[in-house]
Amino acid sequence: MRFSFKLLLWTVILLAMALGFSGFYLVNYVFETSLNREIGQALDENSILGFALETAALNVPAKYDVLQDNTVEEIASNLERGGQSGSRLLRISDEAKKILYVSEGFPSDEALLQRITAGTKTYRVILQEETYYVQTGVSIDFLDRILYLETMKEVTEVFQERMMGFSLYRKVTVFILAVGTGIMYFIASWLTKPIRLLTRATKRMAEGEYSYRAKKLSSDELGQLTVDFNDMAAVLEENIGRLEEEIEAREEFMAAFAHELKTPLTAIIGYADILRSHRLDGEKSLMCANYIYTEGKRLETMSFRLLDIMVAGHKKVQLRQLPAEAFFSYLENVFSKQSEIKFTIQYENGIVWAEESLIKTVLVNLVDNACKASEPGNRIELIGERQKDGYRFVVRDYGIGISEEEQKKIIKPFYMVDKSRSRSRNGAGLGLALCTGILELHQTKLEIESVPGEGSCFGFFLPDLEKEERDEE
Amino acid sequence: MIKILIVDDEKPICDLIDLNLSAAGYRCISVQDGLIAIDKIEAEIFDLILLDIMLPGADGYDVMEYVRPLGIPVIFITAKHEVRDRVKGLKLGADDYLVKPFDVVELVARVEAVLRRYNKADQLMSVGDVVVDVEARRVTKAGYPIDLTNKEFGLLLLFIRNKNVALFRETLYEKVWEGEYYGDSRTLDLHVQRLRRKLGWEHCLVAVYKVGYRLEV
Numbered sequence: 001m002r003f004s005f006k007l008l009l010w011t012v013i014l015l016a017m018a019l020g021f022s023g024f025y026l027v028n029y030v031f032e033t034s035l036n037r038e039i040g041q042a043l044d045e046n047s048i049l050g051f052a053l054e055t056a057a058l059n060v061p062a063k064y065d066v067l068q069d070n071t072v073e074e075i076a077s078n079l080e081r082g083g084q085s086g087s088r089l090l091r092i093s094d095e096a097k098k099i100l101y102v103s104e105g106f107p108s109d110e111a112l113l114q115r116i117t118a119g120t121k122t123y124r125v126i127l128q129e130e131t132y133y134v135q136t137g138v139s140i141d142f143l144d145r146i147l148y149l150e151t152m153k154e155v156t157e158v159f160q161e162r163m164m165g166f167s168l169y170r171k172v173t174v175f176i177l178a179v180g181t182g183i184m185y186f187i188a189s190w191l192t193k194p195i196r197l198l199t200r201a202t203k204r205m206a207e208g209e210y211s212y213r214a215k216k217l218s219s220d221e222l223g224q225l226t227v228d229f230n231d232m233a234a235v236l237e238e239n240i241g242r243l244e245e246e247i248e249a250r251e252e253f254m255a256a257f258a259h260e261l262k263t264p265l266t267a268i269i270g271y272a273d274i275l276r277s278h279r280l281d282g283e284k285s286l287m288c289a290n291y292i293y294t295e296g297k298r299l300e301t302m303s304f305r306l307l308d309i310m311v312a313g314h315k316k317v318q319l320r321q322l323p324a325e326a327f328f329s330y331l332e333n334v335f336s337k338q339s340e341i342k343f344t345i346q347y348e349n350g351i352v353w354a355e356e357s358l359i360k361t362v363l364v365n366l367v368d369n370a371c372k373a374s375e376p377g378n379r380i381e382l383i384g385e386r387q388k389d390g391y392r393f394v395v396r397d398y399g400i401g402i403s404e405e406e407q408k409k410i411i412k413p414f415y416m417v418d419k420s421r422s423r424s425r426n427g428a429g430l431g432l433a434l435c436t437g438i439l440e441l442h443q444t445k446l447e448i449e450s451v452p453g454e455g456s457c458f459g460f461f462l463p464d465l466e467k468e469e470r471d472e473e
Numbered sequence: 474m475i476k477i478l479i480v481d482d483e484k485p486i487c488d489l490i491d492l493n494l495s496a497a498g499y500r501c502i503s504v505q506d507g508l509i510a511i512d513k514i515e516a517e518i519f520d521l522i523l524l525d526i527m528l529p530g531a532d533g534y535d536v537m538e539y540v541r542p543l544g545i546p547v548i549f550i551t552a553k554h555e556v557r558d559r560v561k562g563l564k565l566g567a568d569d570y571l572v573k574p575f576d577v578v579e580l581v582a583r584v585e586a587v588l589r590r591y592n593k594a595d596q597l598m599s600v601g602d603v604v605v606d607v608e609a610r611r612v613t614k615a616g617y618p619i620d621l622t623n624k625e626f627g628l629l630l631l632f633i634r635n636k637n638v639a640l641f642r643e644t645l646y647e648k649v650w651e652g653e654y655y656g657d658s659r660t661l662d663l664h665v666q667r668l669r670r671k672l673g674w675e676h677c678l679v680a681v682y683k684v685g686y687r688l689e690v
Contacts, residue, residue, distance in 0.1 A: 277635075
């Protein structure tokens with residue numbers, strides 16, 4: 001059952017019970033008050049009648065000092081007729097509770113008569129032929145006789161009023177319940193609206209629409225829940241987005257990898273097939289063998305680079321303090337054999353926070369790229385600058401340069417600006433991908449500036465960790 | 474002579490295709506750049522173009538757009554093997570598709586098939602006094618018709634297309650029987666022997682030790 005429906009149902013049940021009890025109590029209270037008033041009047045009337053009987057009896061010339069039964073009868077019949085509205089109903093009995101006079105229509109039941117004792121007034125409410133009466137009884141003690149006078153007073157009206165009260169109240173109750181239910185329905189659905197919105201949001205998210213957010217309607221607990229839910233959804237969306245990006249990058253990498261793998265494989269398989277199937281002359285077979293060799297080498301380079309990237313990806317770097325000199329002397333050593341290109345090395349002494357072998361790999365790759373981009377006779381500058389909170393390495397060449405569009409792509413694995421040129425120098429298109437990976441481990445990134453035709457500048461900044469480390473201690 | 478233009482950014486692949494097609498009797502010219510390829514097409518008349526998709530200069534699709542109005546048959550050669558890429562190439566009007574790494578025998582067969590479709594290849598192939606009409610599936614030796622079974626005909630086509638090439642047993646088996654070769658089947662030897670006898674090729678269809686057979690002309 002829906003929550004709003006439960007809320008509605010219980011409210012309506014409570015309302016109905018409250019209305020029922022209070023209505024019953026109210027109508028009954030009014031009824032009892034009026035009935036008591038009627039009973040009082042009946043008793044008063046009874047007393048007055050008693051006095052009247054007494055007075056009439058005293059005024060009757062008596063033969064004896066004793067009141068005769070027939071005299072009583074006479075007086076009674078006079079009294080019966082003397083009522084203001086038609087006739088009175090009365091019954092007079094003697095000491096032995098033997099009936100002396102009874103009006104026509106007076107109930108024959110003597111239960112009340114038996115209860116009457118000297119000096120007390122007594123009454124009861126009876127129903128006779130769909131008419132309610134108050135039957136009152138009193139004992140009259142005069143002229144040595146004790147007579148019991150009973151009178152009847154009609155009180156049907158009071159009972160009818162009660163019935164009308166009840167029926168009216170029932171109508172009012174039904175009306176209030178109907179209106180109340182309607183109002184309560186709106187209140188309940190208004191109160192539970194945030195829950196419905198949240199439910200819809202969870203469903204949408206379950207269907208994969210992670211950007212959907214629930215609308216906040218109020219600032220109560222449900223509003224807070226909506227805010228918390230949306231926060232959670234935002235975190236989820238971010239994580240899923242990141243995962244999707246990662247998967248996409250991986251798929252892209254796999255596609256590029258497969259492509260890069262297929263070309264050398266085609267060549268190796270094809271040439272090997274020619275060698276085994278054809279009778280070739282010496283020159284041609286040499287060419288085939290050479291192609292198999294170079295393409296095999298290419299695969300080897302690629303596999304090593306891939307291994308480097310994978311190792312760099314899993315390695316936990318331990319940064320150490322190293323003198324900047326170490327890197328530049330290493331580079332000088334590695335590239336000193338290059339006679340076609342002039343190197344200018346210019347660096348400031350200082351401490352570098354780095355993982356030595358990884359940063360050397362980055363530098364070698366950058367210089368290697370610079371060589372590939374340069375024409376023989378070009379100059380390559382290696383610059384090291386000590387800055388306030390770190391050390392900056394810059395490799396600048398005056399080669400072919402990279403267009404802005406390609407600058408975004410070059411860090412992707414297997415991307416080569418000039419394929420044939422890169423291939424001829426044994427490039428696999430993985431160098432910069434490796435560099436970005438390593439620099440990420442050092443919490444920094446590769447900065448690229450380049451103008452086509454004028455040259456490129458690759459730089460990165462290694463921040464000092466001293467301060468942070470001291471903080472940790 | 475049939476002239477074929479090979480466009481692939483990888484020199485080794487160009488040379489590989491060149492070597493094989495030259496051996497099959499075609500004249501080949503290879504270029505490694507899309508724009509140069511278009512220049513070549515403008516300057517010379519080619520019977521067939523083998524086109525890579527990832528090219529410097531202009532990519533294979535661009536070159537294709539240029540070639541289409543000329544009505545030169547094109548076979549795409551690429552490492553992209555996804556259906557989407559293949560359909561794109563074929564929709565642009567390519568005649569066939571070859572995915573790297575490809576089999577040399579397959580390359581030659583496809584080139585021939587496309588050329589035949591354009592009526593550029595000879596309907597009749599001949600070795601000595603044996604003449605084969607591929608379309609009509611008719612074989613004659615010195616003018617007399619010779620009956621060959623399906624498998625024998627398939628073998629004959631392979632040998633004629635790859636003259637002087639040692640064809641490996643597994644290659645023969647895979648191409649003719651279209652099944653995996655398990656290395657112990659005598660079926661192939663039996664068929665080759667029957668083919669030899671029917672065509673009188675006892676001396677030119679030679680067994681190559683530990684390899685397979687070669688048709689020597």
